[in-house]
Amino acid sequence: DGGITQSPKYLFRKEGQNVTLSCEQNLNHDAMYWYRQDPGQGLRLIYYSQIVNDFQKGDIAEGYSVSREKKESFPLTVTSAQKNPTAFYLCASSATMNTEAFFGQGTRLTVV
Amino acid sequence: GQNIDQPTEMTATEGAIVQINCTYQTYVFNGLFWYQQHAGEAPTFLSYNVLDGLEEKGRFSSFLSRSKGYSYLLLKELQMKDSASYLCVPMDRNYQLIWGAGTKLIIKP
Numbered sequence: 614d615g616g617i618t619q620s621p622k623y624l625f626r627k628e629g630q631n632v633t634l635s636c637e638q639n640l641n642h643d644a645m646y647w648y649r650q651d652p653g654q655g656l657r658l659i660y661y662s663q664i665v666n667d668f669q670k671g672d673i674a675e676g677y678s679v680s681r682e683k684k685e686s687f688p689l690t691v692t693s694a695q696k697n698p699t700a701f702y703l704c705a706s707s708a709t710m711n712t713e714a715f716f717g718q719g720t721r722l723t724v725v
Numbered sequence: 726g727q728n729i730d731q732p733t734e735m736t737a738t739e740g741a742i743v744q745i746n747c748t749y750q751t752y753v754f755n756g757l758f759w760y761q762q763h764a765g766e767a768p769t770f771l772s773y774n775v776l777d778g779l780e781e782k783g784r785f786s787s788f789l790s791r792s793k794g795y796s797y798l799l800l801k802e803l804q805m806k807d808s809a810s811y812l813c814v815p816m817d818r819n820y821q822l823i824w825g826a827g828t829k830l831i832i833k834p
Contacts, residue, residue, distance in 0.1 A: 713758060
């Protein structure tokens with residue numbers, strides 16, 4: 614089955630540690646995205662990538678980093694520089710930038 | 726910036742029809758999506774409108790008027806599983822999706 618997979622669903626880390634969230638898609642989509650959602654809020658764009666080996670900052674990129682070495686994969690690293698990392702992280706992909714986005718199940722990150 | 730105006734919360738009865746309205750700023754626009762998001766889950770795609778008019782897809786229909794900066798999502802034959810947030814998501818000139826907090830729809834028996 615084609616889809617987009619995020620892992621793990623729940624993740625706990627100690628403050629000051631970097632953590633990498635996985636996102637893999639087998640939909641052959643060119644574009645991939647990372648969003649953050651806080652309770653009662655809309656999604657906020659962290660990073661996006663339109664093509665392999667290229668990515669752009671979104672609205673809240675500070676404290677995060679990404680890579681796009683393969684078309685299928687777009688991992689997100691939450692660094693210790695991110696002041697409020699506890700959130701629901703959503704990865705999405707779309708065939709192109711102007712088509713509907715499909716989401717993974719999300720990773721709920723808690724930093725203690 | 727882009728403002729999206731949707732009701733924060735709506736309540737409807739199982740089996741009934743509900744219309745969720747959305748207005749947005751019109752000067753940058755490249756289509757509009759509707760997504761459904763159940764509590765604690767990721768959004769799922771419902772519909773896409775780029776031209777004026779009504780798009781029907783089963784129990785769900787979406788309408789767009791670009792000149793008025795207005796869209797609505799119509800849900801028919803409501804089921805309990807339709808209890809969720811509904812997100813009106815315009816796409817700007819740079820093909821970026823603009824996400825608001827959406828409308829929380831509560832379905833009562």
